[in-house]
Each structure stands twice: as C-alpha cells, then as structure tokens.
Amino acid sequence: MTQANDTAPASPPYVIDVMISAKSIAARIEDLAKTIQSEFKDTDKLVVVGLLRGSFVFIADLVRELDLPVEVDFLEASSYGDGMESSREVRILKDLRGQIEGRDVLVVEDIVDTGHTLHQVIDMLNTRKPARLRSIALLDKPSRREVDMKADWTGFEIPDEFVVGYGIDYAQRNRNLPFIGKVRFT
Ligand code: IMP
Numbered sequence: 001m002t003q004a005n006d007t008a009p010a011s012p013p014y015v016i017d018v019m020i021s022a023k024s025i026a027a028r029i030e031d032l033a034k035t036i037q038s039e040f041k042d043t044d045k046l047v048v049v050g051l052l053r054g055s056f057v058f059i060a061d062l063v064r065e066l067d068l069p070v071e072v073d074f075l076e077a078s079s080y081g082d083g084m085e086s087s088r089e090v091r092i093l094k095d096l097r098g099q100i101e102g103r104d105v106l107v108v109e110d111i112v113d114t115g116h117t118l119h120q121v122i123d124m125l126n127t128r129k130p131a132r133l134r135s136i137a138l139l140d141k142p143s144r145r146e147v148d149m150k151a152d153w154t155g156f157e158i159p160d161e162f163v164v165g166y167g168i169d170y171a172q173r174n175r176n177l178p179f180i181g182k183v184r185f186t
C-alpha cells in the first residue's frame with residue numbers, strides 16, 4: 001500500500017552506511033541507564049514516555065536496562081507543513097493514556113534536530129505539573145538547532161547527516177535496521 005508521505009522508492013537509489021553499530025548503541029544505553037537510575041533512584045514509579053514512532057526501539061532497549069519501577073506510555077507528535085512550515089508548529093496526534101501530574105517523567109526521543117519537537121512537547125507536558133520532567137535523546141544534531149533546546153541526556157552527537165535505523169525511518173522505511181546508518185544517495 002502506498003501512503004501519501006511514502007516517497008522512498010521500493011528499490012532505493014541510495015545506500016546505507018553504518019554510522020553507529022548495534023554494539024556501540026547497546027554499550028551507550030547501559031551507561032545512560034545507570035545515569036537515569038541514579039537520577040530517579042528515589043522514584044515511586046517512573047513514567048517513561050516514548051515519542052512515536054522513532055523512539056520505539058530505543059525505549060524498548062532502555063527500559064530493559066532500568067532496574068526501577070517503570071510505567072511506559074507513548075505520545076505521538078508531528079510537525080506539519082502546508083504553508084505553515086516556518087512556524088514549526090507541533091501537533092499532538094496521539095496523547096498519553098495516563099496522568100502525569102505529580103509524577104516523575106522521562107521523555108524519550110530518537111533525534112533532536114531543529115529542537116522544535118522536544119521543546120514543544122516538554123512545554124506541553126510541563127503544563128500538566130509533573131513532579132520531575134527529564135528528557136533523553138538517542139541522537140543529537142546540534143548544528144541543525146533552531147531553538148535553544150537540549151535533552152538532559154544524549155546518546156550520541158552526530159553531524160548533519162540523514163540517518164535511519166534503530167527505529168528511525170526514511171519515508172517509513174529502514175526502521176528495522178539494528179544499527180544507525182547514514183543515507184547516501186547514489
Ligand atoms: P526536530 O523538531 O527538528 O528536532 O525534529 C526531530 C524529529 O525529526 C525526529 O524525531 C525525527 O523524527 C525527525 N528527524 C530528524 N532528523 C532525522 C534523520 O536524520 N532521519 C530521520 N528522521 C529525522
């Protein structure tokens with residue numbers, strides 16, 4: 001089935017070069033989990049919020065390294081165009097199922113690029129009065145930033161390259177690659 005936004009050709013005129021191996025990702029997540037565990041060691045029950053869809057692999061691996069009581073919830077946000085591109089407005093497509101007032105919350109994102117998505121999601125979640133709200137991103141492209149935003153913890157800083165894999169797509173393809181790869185057009 002073809003979707004409107006599904007623009008990647010079936011036989012892609014691009015190749016994917018490994019940028020971060022599955023092994024390096026796993027090692028980094030072990031470290032990040034230790035940091036998060038000490039930050040939230042006194043928590044009652046941490047609400048780990050994955051931003052759909054790109055964070056689904058990262059959140060799955062991350063929560064399995066956490067020796068803490070956790071609850072998992074998801075939020076889908078989408079920046080949208082149609083002439084409003086420059087406003088970089090972020091829409092909530094799917095909201096959380098649970099309440100976060102008075103709770104400890106960790107937002108899990110795949111990539112911080114311009115920063116608009118994470119910035120607006122955090123602003124919106126803060127209006128719900130969580131006790132503590134922190135964020136983690138697997139990848140960060142600091143050279144692309146348009147708003148002053150940084151996740152509290154970052155897996156890897158990367159250059160301005162288009163990446164796929166480990167949950168991250170190019171027009172809905174390549175999410176299932178076990179590594180982070182760089183798209184190279186041929
Ligand atoms: P931001 O609002 O510009 O920070 O948008 C971040 C979102 O853009 C990420 O959650 C990804 O969904 C998407 N994105 C940014 N860079 C890439 C990339 O290199 N590959 C695929 N998606 C990307």
Ligand code: MG
Nearest residue numbers: 052053054110
């Ligand atoms: Mg995303």
